[in-house]
């Protein structure tokens with residue numbers, strides 16, 4: 001298959017290339033080679049390249065930054081996605097788009113299903129929902145993959161931040177009243193590579209199995225990395241970041257499983273593998 005990947009030097013983009021490079025022709029683009037906010041460029045590029053599938057892993061992902069740079073957030077996460085959807089319709093190709101748990105309000109305490117009520121509470125989530133809506137309005141052949149709490153080899157993320165902070169601090173405070181499912185981008189990329197072999201289009205929740213708070217996740221990271229640091233729980237209010245975040249944003253992967261796929265492995269196993277890779281680099 002000819003697969004065009006946007007955001008290819010991002011965290012997920014890196015693992016998508018790793019997983020999809022054998023047996024496919026990849027057209028890897030970055031914001032420099034294909035700025036998705038430029039409608040005419042997007043249309044020209046996709047018409048020229050004629051991919052079978054476009055995977056959009058490009059986004060403005062700085063959740064707090066989105067509060068300050070709202071125009072940019074909506075341009076990339078909303079209009080940029082609309083541009084891709086219009087271009088995919090023009091050449092009749094499938095669009096795979098990555099979305100987020102933050103499209104939900106996150107005030108319930110049960111895992112969210114794909115059709116549950118949406119209600120993003122920050123600009124990032126609102127802009128990502130705008131992107132989702134553009135796709136469902138414009139296309140029939142799409143996969144919207146909502147995922148959460150990503151970490152991977154190529155890019156800054158929570159585990160790396162924790163390990164870096166622990167080099168200079170004996171005690172760290174970490175939020176305990178936000179719960180989600182940490183997800184390894186390599187596992188997600190493998191899941192996407194399976195999903196695109198089907199034509200069961202629609203919205204999917206795909207995360208590693210299980211859930212925890214940021215506090216619990218930090219403790220596990222330090223245990224696995226054998227780093228001795230005192231981790232103290234704090235509330236999100238005490239931490240005071242610019243963007244409000246859902247207190248509970250676990251995604252139910254039921255539809256993925258109903259379509260015949262195995263649940264992704266547990267987040268504990270996945271972070272174990274990831275920490276081993278980081279250890280190997282020290």
Ligand SMILES: NC(=O)c1ccc[n+]([C@@H]2O[C@H](COP(=O)([O-])OP(=O)(O)OC[C@H]3O[C@@H](n4cnc5c(N)ncnc54)[C@H](OP(=O)(O)O)[C@@H]3O)[C@@H](O)[C@H]2O)c1
Nearest residue numbers: 007009010011012030031035036058059061098147149150
């Ligand atoms: N990170 C998470 O915890 C998380 C959670 C849930 C969902 N998601 C979603 O998962 C997807 C992948 O996330 P990620 O963490 O891998 O993101 P990332 O590492 O921040 O990578 C995003 C990429 O998007 C590219 N980009 C930004 N603006 C662009 C534009 N105007 N045109 C083209 N490319 C542009 C950037 O490319 P350049 O480097 O070339 O500027 C960057 O490499 C995103 O859709 C995100 O919303 C992420």
